Amino acid sequence: MKSADRTQTANTANTGITVNKEHAAAMRDVFGKHLVEMGKTHPELMVLDADVSGSTRTGWFGDAYPERFYNVGVAEANMVDVAAGLATAGYHPVISTFSIFLALKGTDQIRNVLCYNCLPVIIAGGYGGISDSFDGASHHALTDLAIMRAFPNMTVLSPGDGQEVKDALEEAMKINGPVYIRLSRNETPLLFEGRESLKVGKARKIAEYDEADLSIAVSGIPTYMAVEAQQQLKAEGITAELLEISSIKPIDAEALQASAKKSGKLLTVEEHNIRGGVGSACAEAVSREVPCLIDMIGIEDTFTESGPYDKLMTKYGISVDAIVKRAKKLAEK
Amino acid sequence: MKEIDANQIAAEKDLNKKLAMIAYKAQAARLDVLRVLHEKGTGHWGGAASAADVMNYLYYNRLNIDPKKPADENRDRFILSKGHASTMLYATLAGRGYFDKKKLMTFRDIDSDLQGHPCMHATPGVDMSTGALGHGISVGLGMALASQHSKRNFWTYVMVGEGCLDEGESWEGIMAAGKFAPKRLVVLVDYNKVQLDGPADKIMPLEPLADKFAAFNWTVAPKAYDGHDMQSIQESFEWLDEASNNGEAAGPYVIIFNSSKGKGVKHMENDHKWHGAPVDDKNFAKAEPELEAGLAELEAKI
Numbered sequence A: 001m002k003s004a005d006r007t008q009t010a011n012t013a014n015t016g017i018t019v020n021k022e023h024a025a026a027m028r029d030v031f032g033k034h035l036v037e038m039g040k041t042h043p044e045l046m047v048l049d050a051d052v053s054g055s056t057r058t059g060w061f062g063d064a065y066p067e068r069f070y071n072v073g074v075a076e077a078n079m080v081d082v083a084a085g086l087a088t089a090g091y092h093p094v095i096s097t098f099s100i101f102l103a104l105k106g107t108d109q110i111r112n113v114l115c116y117n118c119l120p121v122i123i124a125g126g127y128g129g130i131s132d133s134f135d136g137a138s139h140h141a142l143t144d145l146a147i148m149r150a151f152p153n154m155t156v157l158s159p160g161d162g163q164e165v166k167d168a169l170e171e172a173m174k175i176n177g178p179v180y181i182r183l184s185r186n187e188t189p190l191l192f193e194g195r196e197s198l199k200v201g202k203a204r205k206i207a208e209y210d211e212a213d214l215s216i217a218v219s220g221i222p223t224y225m226a227v228e229a230q231q232q233l234k235a236e237g238i239t240a241e242l243l244e245i246s247s248i249k250p251i252d253a254e255a256l257q258a259s260a261k262k263s264g265k266l267l268t269v270e271e272h273n274i275r276g277g278v279g280s281a282c283a284e285a286v287s288r289e290v291p292c293l294i295d296m297i298g299i300e301d302t303f304t305e306s307g308p309y310d311k312l313m314t315k316y317g318i319s320v321d322a323i324v325k326r327a328k329k330l331a332e333k
Numbered sequence B: 001m002k003e004i005d006a007n008q009i010a011a012e013k014d015l016n017k018k019l020a021m022i023a024y025k026a027q028a029a030r031l032d033v034l035r036v037l038h039e040k041g042t043g044h045w046g047g048a049a050s051a052a053d054v055m056n057y058l059y060y061n062r063l064n065i066d067p068k069k070p071a072d073e074n075r076d077r078f079i080l081s082k083g084h085a086s087t088m089l090y091a092t093l094a095g096r097g098y099f100d101k102k103k104l105m106t107f108r109d110i111d112s113d114l115q116g117h118p119c120m121h122a123t124p125g126v127d128m129s130t131g132a133l134g135h136g137i138s139v140g141l142g143m144a145l146a147s148q149h150s151k152r153n154f155w156t157y158v159m160v161g162e163g164c165l166d167e168g169e170s171w172e173g174i175m176a177a178g179k180f181a182p183k184r185l186v187v188l189v190d191y192n193k194v195q196l197d198g199p200a201d202k203i204m205p206l207e208p209l210a211d212k213f214a215a216f217n218w219t220v221a222p223k224a225y226d227g228h229d230m231q232s233i234q235e236s237f238e239w240l241d242e243a244s245n246n247g248e249a250a251g252p253y254v255i256i257f258n259s260s261k262g263k264g265v266k267h268m269e270n271d272h273k274w275h276g277a278p279v280d281d282k283n284f285a286k287a288e289p290e291l292e293a294g295l296a297e298l299e300a301k302i
Helices: A003-007 A027-041 A059-064 A076-087 A099-105 A107-115 A144-148 A162-173 A223-235 A253-263 A278-287 A309-315 A320-332 B006-011 B015-040 B046-061 B083-096 B101-106 B136-149 B162-166 B168-180 B209-215 B230-243 B281-301
Strands: A009-011 A018-020 A024-026 A045-049 A069-071 A092-098 A122-126 A155-157 A179-182 A187-189 A204-207 A214-218 A240-244 A247-249 A265-273 A293-299 B077-080 B156-160 B185-191 B253-258
Touching: A018 A223, A024 A027, A027 A045, A027 A059, A027 A122, A027 A162, A045 A059, A045 A076, A059 A069, A076 A092, A076 A099, A076 A107, A076 B136, A076 B168, A092 A099, A099 A107, A099 A122, A099 A144, A122 A162, A144 A179, A144 A265, A144 A278, A155 A162, A162 A179, A204 A223, A214 A223, A214 A253, A214 A320, A223 A240, A223 A320, A240 A253, A247 A278, A253 A265, A253 A278, A265 A278, A265 A320, A278 A293, A293 A320, B006 B015, B006 B046, B015 B046, B015 B083, B015 B101, B015 B230, B015 B281, B046 B077, B046 B083, B046 B156, B046 B185, B046 B230, B077 B083, B077 B136, B083 B101, B136 B156, B136 B168, B136 B185, B162 B168, B185 B209, B209 B253, B230 B253
Parallel strands: A045 A069, A045 A092, A092 A122, A122 A179, A155 A179, A214 A240, A214 A265, A265 A293, B077 B156, B156 B185, B185 B253
Antiparallel strands: A009 A018, A024 A187, A155 A247, A204 A240
């Protein structure tokens, strides 16, 4: 990212949501702090981590409430089921480790125990997407959303900034069933402070028009990129509606359909394999009711490599420029 | 066939007679299971029959439970980690009064409360859904930690078979239980030594099993007990009371029960083919009288 971009502030057409890169927070830090806060008022909250509590920041909860914190070592499958046992007896556990390991080493436990029995466990997938960028493909979580959203009874949330991490945790505590929350490692602009809270099953309308050239649906970290891209497109005379899909399951089909109806064109943006991720979820939601051309920005079914986060995102086609380019192309079709 | 209910068993002062009554209930459950498996043409006989005696002992002489309050938060928990023995759990629960025995014949039917493998939201008395092997010890550890943290002090019993112990997660759970040392977690090994594909020592040897648990910092019963002898089962739980100082000492605990797959029907015993083969008319005709004869023998002792 160019240093000049860091101070750039963009206002979107009609919601005033801005991107100020100086005002940023890492989701994991917000998550760690907010867990400690929630611990004060939720005696039923228990936290389990698989030997990465220093990275995921659940260690802060462990310091504050050692009797409600279990470090189970590097054994994710066991962690999921221990949490399940706690959840059957009145507790509301949060299980935390890197999202790739939760989604792939705890899959059977998440499906057959948490979801089948609809147990209230918050699955906090740290280091989502390629945010653990330098560690490379083995640590990049690009199938977690596809896996999680295919399980009945599961709620899947992917916050777009630190504020939404707090919102997602608060929402998840109200749900008597499993909730997957995708988190990220690195600093990302705060977009939604003082705004309406993230709501399960609702899309956030960031830019809305009576008529539009296309719609953009974005989820997770790329949200701030889409906010900037929408602004650039506007300056170039292209009207793009912008919806943020932080609730991937249940998805706000109504909002997506209503928006897609205006132009018949939808661009989705996600930090995940486009096979089975947010783009797929949007396509499923829209195509049942609205004829619509859909293009998807995301990881193109490939193993990713190591490198600096921003540069890697750009390399795999997730950037403001890429969104602008693909949006223009779609608008012209 | 004699009707004996839980109250009679609880009220029986003569221990030998009490144990005979439980053995009778276990054998009656075997007969129920065989009839269900024959009628429905689906389900698992071998591992259900081997688990009958220990399971019935638990439900009649160990667990702090009330079939009228299956969700009581203070109740003891039982996890059948070897979920394919579901029919034995269902027959035992029905025998214990959780639901009408007639329901057993709906096993695996569409819209039945009795799913192929135990489902905690479908069947009253089922404390955890199982089926995919290897979950029970970890889930039981979570329950035991909840018991301790909440000071409700209920016990959690997890029954596993060889298949469960083949699973990596079991050993993650065994390791973690060794670390957290819950006071009221007990693993019961239904050690019938036969798996789906053949003898356990050929499929995946588990020996030295007791030493393995000991090496993971578990309190291991001093010997393997006879899982088909009520006196021996009684003795194992007397050991547990003593070792745990009635729940005051740190666990976790493991008791290994030597058992026979398919117990009660000679031609089906210890033969891996009867892990999950349907019980056809011919085999049923041979097996049913044998179980009935066994039941009559036990009835004579009551």
